[in-house]
Amino acid sequence: MENNRGRRLEQKINWLYQYDKELASAFKVDCDEFLEEFEKLQSFRFSDFSKIWQEKNFTYVFAGQNYALLLEEFCQNCFHNVKKYIMFPRTLFTQIGAFYLLYGLYYKQPLKEWIKVRLTLEEYQKIFELVQEMKSRRELDSVYIFAKMKVEDAFLYVATQTPLGPEDKFVKRWQPYYNDTFTSSNTQSSLAKFHGICKSSDLIDKLKNTNDEYQELLRQYSAKCPGVSAFPSTIIGDLQNAYSQFQRETPAEEEEEEQGPVQAKRLIKNRAMANKNAVYRGCKKVKTAVDMNTNDSPISSEMSD
Structure with a gap:
């Protein structure tokens, strides 16, 4: 216990x-x-x-x-x-x-x-x-x-x-x-490349054709050489599954890209306000540069919501 x-x-x-x-x-x-x-x-x-x-x-x-x-x-x-x-x-x-x-x-x-x-x-x-x-x-x-x-x-x-x-x-x-x-830019660029490859039907078709051709040649060679066994390739299916998971994990970002900046900002604000954490709102006034917008202040109110 x-x-x-x-x-x-x-x-x-x-x-x-x-x-x-x-x-x-x-x-x-x-x-x-x-x-x-x-x-x-x-x-x-x-x-x-x-x-x-x-x-x-x-x-x-x-x-x-x-x-x-x-x-x-x-x-x-x-x-x-x-x-x-x-x-x-x-x-x-x-x-x-x-x-x-x-x-x-x-x-x-x-x-x-x-x-x-x-x-x-x-x-x-x-x-x-x-x-x-x-x-x-x-x-x-x-x-x-x-x-x-x-x-x-x-x-x-x-x-x-x-x-x-x-x-x-x-x-x-x-x-x-x-x-x-x-150090995150490399990761982000790799994800962007992966997204571009999977969205391109031409690249996927070329990869599928190359894979089919390779599988056929491997089958023919294994028939001549019994010691070599052919194995099924799952690369296309793996790519499609990975891309499906990628889309499920980033739906909001794609939705925001398809809409204008006003709609995207509204989406973000709605998601933030839907959060159930009570400490987020109404408990304390948040001070920013807006509160310091006085005549003798070099900082203006640009950082308001």
């Missing part, structure tokens, strides 16, 4: 760890795409960042979380992953974009008690150097944002990047910083 309870607890911990890992991986893909778009603009302006925020509906980044109790964990992982783009910048544009992303996510977190952004001494120095660089370029948006976050106590100054403890949930998830930024 005790052994069964221990195994069930271990299975639950492993499942939660895997679920947390998958969420972090999906969020990382979103960050890669977001910062690559921002980098193309070659801009340090928060207004340009806000346009991409709106176009990608990044306001609803937390809406896909099915378990309200794990929202706090997810927010912590989001901050941790975004800081990597600051610590390992590809360019100065992606670095400042990551800082803006950290700012936006902090003020959009759907929790009653907001999670603070953990900063080690190394991380603080990196952000401080970035802000000083922007200040020297007379790009003052980040200077204002950094001051705002410090004044509003958004940072938690710590010794380690993630919390430590003897429990499994701390030990299993703790990893030192390593540079895995902008």
Whole structure:
């Protein structure tokens, strides 16, 4: 009885760890795409960042979380992953974009008690150097944002990047910083190629003809050489099954591509509002740059919903 309870607890911990890992991986893909778009603009302006925020509906980044109790964990992982783009910048544009992303996510977190952004001494120095660089370029948006976050106590100054403890949930998830930024594009391009191949009837027909020809030659050769046995090929069926699964897992994305931007945004908002997590709405006013739209503020209201 005790052994069964221990195994069930271990299975639950492993499942939660895997679920947390998958969420972090999906969020990382979103960050890669977001910062690559921002980098193309070659801009340090928060207004340009806000346009991409709106176009990608990044306001609803937390809406896909099915378990309200794990929202706090997810927010912590989001901050941790975004800081990597600051610590390992590809360019100065992606670095400042990551800082803006950290700012936006902090003020959009759907929790009653907001999670603070953990900063080690190394991380603080990196952000401080970035802000000083922007200040020297007379790009003052980040200077204002950094001051705002410090004044509003958004940072938690710590010794380690993630919390430590003897429990499994701390030990299993703790990893030192390593540079895995902008590594999802290869995976995404491979999926796009697979999608293109399976959608092309000409390529599938050519592959089927080649496979049939190979099977016939193999049958003839095995008739002459008894030691060689022919085997049935399932490559076409495997491809079709894999593509069917691919379509089942990404129906919403294809639906959004077929519709205009207004309809696509409405779809995303409806899915977010259909979420049953009560902590998402009405519990706390979410502050963004809109709340700071005063005459003396360099940040305008571009990041509204």
